[in-house]
Amino acid sequence: MRVTCSKKIIVQYLIETCYKYGVRNVVISPGSRNAPLTISFSQNPLFSCYSIPDERSAAFYALGMAKQLNEPVVILCTSGTATLNYAPAIAEAYYQEIPLIAITADRPPEWIDQEDGQTIRQVNIYNNFIRSSVSLAIVETYENLKNAIPNIENAFQIALANTKGPIHINIPFNEPLYETEEIVFCKHNWQSEITAICNSEYNDLIEAWNRSNKIILIVGVLPPNKDLNNLLIEIIQNKNIVVIASATSNLISDKIIGIPELLFNTISDNEKKQLQPELLISIGGPVISKATKLFLRNYKPKQHFDIDYNQVRIDTYSSLSNKIISSDSKVLSYVKKNGAKKPVAYLDSFLQLQSQKLKLAKDIIQKLSYSDMKFYYLFFELLDNNIDLHIANSTPVRYAELFKKHKNINYFCNTGTSGIDGNTSIAAGSALHSNNKTVLITGDISFGYDSNAFWNNHMPDNLKIIVINNGGGNIFKIISGPSKSESLEYFETPIKKSNEQFCSTYNISYLSASSEKELLLQLKKMLTSKSCTVLEVFTPSNESAENYKNLFYQLRTN
Numbered sequence: 001m002r003v004t005c006s007k008k009i010i011v012q013y014l015i016e017t018c019y020k021y022g023v024r025n026v027v028i029s030p031g032s033r034n035a036p037l038t039i040s041f042s043q044n045p046l047f048s049c050y051s052i053p054d055e056r057s058a059a060f061y062a063l064g065m066a067k068q069l070n071e072p073v074v075i076l077c078t079s080g081t082a083t084l085n086y087a088p089a090i091a092e093a094y095y096q097e098i099p100l101i102a103i104t105a106d107r108p109p110e111w112i113d114q115e116d117g118q119t120i121r122q123v124n125i126y127n128n129f130i131r132s133s134v135s136l137a138i139v140e141t142y143e144n145l146k147n148a149i150p151n152i153e154n155a156f157q158i159a160l161a162n163t164k165g166p167i168h169i170n171i172p173f174n175e176p177l178y179e180t181e182e183i184v185f186c187k188h189n190w191q192s193e194i195t196a197i198c199n200s201e202y203n204d205l206i207e208a209w210n211r212s213n214k215i216i217l218i219v220g221v222l223p224p225n226k227d228l229n230n231l232l233i234e235i236i237q238n239k240n241i242v243v244i245a246s247a248t249s250n251l252i253s254d255k256i257i258g259i260p261e262l263l264f265n266t267i268s269d270n271e272k273k274q275l276q277p278e279l280l281i282s283i284g285g286p287v288i289s290k291a292t293k294l295f296l297r298n299y300k301p302k303q304h305f306d307i308d309y310n311q312v313r314i315d316t317y318s319s320l321s322n323k324i325i326s327s328d329s330k331v332l333s334y335v336k337k338n339g340a341k342k343p344v345a346y347l348d349s350f351l352q353l354q355s356q357k358l359k360l361a362k363d364i365i366q367k368l369s370y371s372d373m374k375f376y377y378l379f380f381e382l383l384d385n386n387i388d389l390h391i392a393n394s395t396p397v398r399y400a401e402l403f404k405k406h407k408n409i410n411y412f413c414n415t416g417t418s419g420i421d422g423n424t425s426i427a428a429g430s431a432l433h434s435n436n437k438t439v440l441i442t443g444d445i446s447f448g449y450d451s452n453a454f455w456n457n458h459m460p461d462n463l464k465i466i467v468i469n470n471g472g473g474n475i476f477k478i479i480s481g482p483s484k485s486e487s488l489e490y491f492e493t494p495i496k497k498s499n500e501q502f503c504s505t506y507n508i509s510y511l512s513a514s515s516e517k518e519l520l521l522q523l524k525k526m527l528t529s530k531s532c533t534v535l536e537v538f539t540p541s542n543e544s545a546e547n548y549k550n551l552f553y554q555l556r557t558n
Contacts, residue, residue, distance in 0.1 A: 031078020060422030064429025095416030
């Protein structure tokens with residue numbers, strides 16, 4: 001296939017390499033120094049290109065695409081501080097193990113630190129949050145290209161290895177930047193190889209399994225996976241082990257402990273002692289529930305096996321004894337076949353407590369006044385269709401952990417670094433490549449922080465955004481410390497700006513609700529709207545914080 005491409009041979013090689021390693025989507029931020037790549041990607045019909053001016057938003061936008069598609073996505077920017085704006089999303093991609101391909105244009109090295117415009121030190125600029133970083137010399141001859149190829153190929157293979165993650169390719173360009181020619185574009189296919197697994201590690205797990213009666217499998221962040229969900233249900237039924245799952249694990253069953261934050265925040269110390277595991281097995285990414293982490297740190301298992309392709313020793317519960325570098329489904333299938341069945345009493349204890357807490361919590365919440373808690377209760381009661389639900393940090397994801405999970409909902413959250421930046425952008429990028437309705441629940445501060453997510457021409461109609469406006473940062477009234485200080489306004493930072501006017505500026509449909517009756521009406525309108533819609537839910541700040549704390553108090557004392 002013949003396509004228009006930059007005359008620069010490094011660009012011709014790089015776009016072919018991107019295609020070979022599965023890149024089909026490119027998010028471009030405008031600039032001149034990156035012109036050779038901008039022209040070459042945008043003129044090639046095999047790539048879908050998106051123009052997002054704000055680099056911070058662009059990188060989160062691409063991260064949302066990569067999560068939804070489960071494939072690498074390129075982010076491309078010009079030189080200078082534009083490169084620094086990618087850093088938050090790259091850090092998030094690093095901890096979520098998402099293959100984000102950051103390509104940054106640079107000035108010739110002789111102009112670094114010479115007071116030349118848009119010129120900063122870009123070599124290894126993401127040093128602590130990148131799987132691989134390649135900084136090229138000026139490539140003008142095929143001999144130069146030959147020297148660069150091994151480093152670039154290695155970087156792509158690292159990005160798509162079993163432990164995926166972001167990579168950075170920094171390319172300095174001499175002028176001229178805009179010269180093009182027609183080239184023959186070669187298509188390649190490539191897949192990562194799965195490394196061999198040592199069965200002796202499996203046998204260590206089976207030995208620990210067979211001598212333990214109290215076994216907990218804890219699951220952190222995972223993409224939706226019906227096969228894994230079904231496998232775990234079979235293991236629970238056949239082996240009677242306890243599975244504790246975060247909302248963002250996307251694992252749902254009546255036999256799975258799906259409200260760990262509610263459970264471990266409200267049972268007694270004596271009950272926790274009775275529930276102390278002998279063997280802990282962990283899969284997936286970070287666990288959201290702080291109460292669950294404290295339970296497992298204070299009531300440690302005798303052994304803890306972590307299953308992950310990531311070779312980094314992650315000891316969240318301060319009890320890690322064994323690391324199995326493998327696929328979680330492979331190991332669990334082996335356990336299902338070879339592990340002994342356990343007494344059902346341990347599982348029943350968890351399920352009975354979960355049932356009691358859910359029933360009591362529902363009775364309490366139904367009687368609460370209109371507040372944040374009431375919103376989440378009504379929202380989850382109303383949903384019954386297939387939805388991709390993006391939950392922002394920090395209070396929205398905490399509330400989501402308190403309610404029974406829906407089998408028709410795919411749960412997503414930026415739990416890599418748990419920051420409030422990029423929540424709208426990542427939901428928008430994901431929605432572009434989803435056949436489901438995509439709903440983002442975010443706070444007023446998070447919404448404002450990522451307002452440049454709307455500053456582009458790609459806002460998808462299936463994106464619906466709920467902004468909980470409780471006067472700014474209600475988390476600081478919930479956690480101990482800030483509310484007792486004399487500086488609460490500097491923690492919460494309430495911003496008195498009109499989101500209705502903001503939506504009008506970007507031609508986004510706007511709805512609002514300030515009562516339970518309005519909320520029910522407007523939620524239905526939003527969910528059936530045919531365009532990108534923002535629903536701003538105004539809730540009382542003090543009552544919301546008090547209702548949150550009161551729920552846990554009543555559950556502990558009843």
